[in-house]
Amino acid sequence: MxxxxxxxxxxxxxxxxxxxxxxxxxxxxxxxxxxxxxxxxxxxxxxxxxxxxxxxxxxxxxxxxxxxxxxxxxxxxxxxxxxxxxxxxxxxxxxxxxxxxxxxxxxxxxxxxxxxxxxxxxxxxRPTKLEADQAEIDQARRTVAEAVDLDMSARAVHLAASAATALGCEYAAVYLREESPTPFIADRGWRPVASSEEVTAAILPLWQAARQGPVVEQDVSQSARVHRPLGWDDGVVSAAAVPLGSEGAAGVLVVVHTGIRPRGFTVLCTRVLEAIGEAGTELLAT
Missing domain, CATH: 3.30.450.40 (GAF domain)
Incomplete structure (x- = not known):
């Protein structure tokens, strides 16, 4: 235009x-x-x-x-x-x-x-918009790969931070099934008021759902898969999750938007999140 x-x-x-x-x-x-x-x-x-x-x-x-x-x-x-x-x-x-x-x-x-x-x-x-979208996806992949020299815990935190930043989310969490029962998190202005165990319990239903592919909940108040301390009453308005590894074998990456800047996830958001999940799977397997 x-x-x-x-x-x-x-x-x-x-x-x-x-x-x-x-x-x-x-x-x-x-x-x-x-x-x-x-x-x-x-x-x-x-x-x-x-x-x-x-x-x-x-x-x-x-x-x-x-x-x-x-x-x-x-x-x-x-x-x-x-x-x-x-x-x-x-x-x-x-x-x-x-x-x-x-x-x-x-x-x-x-x-x-x-x-x-x-x-x-x-x-x-317009074609320039489509090109810009693809560039955003490519940049998200490159950002994840920057953590290749870090240890496993730092890589997981970097993965969560990369997702939160790329999607403008206030919170992201990486749950690794074999690495730690405690999720690796990145907060950008919001954090659930709960223990790590409670957060993990809220992540598990999303991991189960994401084993079949990306999960997007545009309004968590209408979702049966999003629970406290990541629910509506906690300040979350929307949530998305992608598997790490085939059918989530390694774990799951979860991101949320809150009432601070309420919004959901576009098709591009999902594509970016999938790209980050794929790059993260490679990063964590290295």
Whole structure:
């Protein structure tokens, strides 16, 4: 997208106080795909794909054309996106979602702005964005490999720290089945108030689930696999896990987002986490 087109989307969004805009276009079988936007909508372009019928806010927008909410606390709007204020507008077969703390949810301009946004937005993800996404994955792999000269414990901590940093998470933990019953952790502003044994007990269900492949819980309040001290009441809003080794033979890598910066995990987040898990498996086996 040209800088002029980007500026236009930002100007349109600013009319109603939106800092995030998502343009979700239809693809096969009722799926919606984020192709463009503002703020997180731009940053996550190409990395949000979801079934509209499975997302209450989007499903209501399709049926009613306009859905808004204005809450005192952030809530999940759709997929990985959380916001305190949001509006979802159906524009023909596309859904435009606005979000931000200063969004004017009662504005009479929301519908017209959504139509203008759709008209100005891209119809596909720009190639430079796809290239940047791949570069992010490659960099995550390289960062993990930097710990090759460290001992096993330090490698595990480095692996957790690499995941937390790459995904902007407040907490990450590496559980190694044969190495230690105590998880190796990296905290970036949040840590569970619990013993190591309690944290391990909360990690084990995620390890069991991740043995079949990556696990993503966009809203832990709705999950039966996330328990205290990594649960909703502890401040966690979303969680993800990937196996270390074939079917998690070596262990599991777990990352969480909290209420400090509430959000979930995009397709790119999952790809980055998988790449870190694969590189971490190699690192820990060396």
């Amino acid at each position: 040209s800088s002029e087109a980007t500026t236009l989307l930002e100007e349109l969004a600013s009319r109603i106080g939106a800092t995030d805009v998502f343009v979700l276009v239809p693809v096969d079988d009722g799926m919606l795909f984020n192709v463009d936007g503002v703020g997180r909508g731009a940053g996550w372009a190409g990395n949000v794909t979801l079934q509209a019928a499975d997302e209450p806010v989007l499903a209501r927008a399709v049926a009613e054309r306009l859905v808004t909410f204005d809450g005192s606390h952030p809530r999940r709007v759709f997929g990985p996106y959380w916001a305190r204020k949001a509006a979802a507008v159906a524009v023909q077969d596309t859904v435009v979602v606005f979000g931000g703390d200063h969004l004017e949810v009662a504005s009479a301009e929301i519908l017209a702005t959504a139509v203008s946004i759709r008209g100005a937005a891209m119809d596909s993800v």
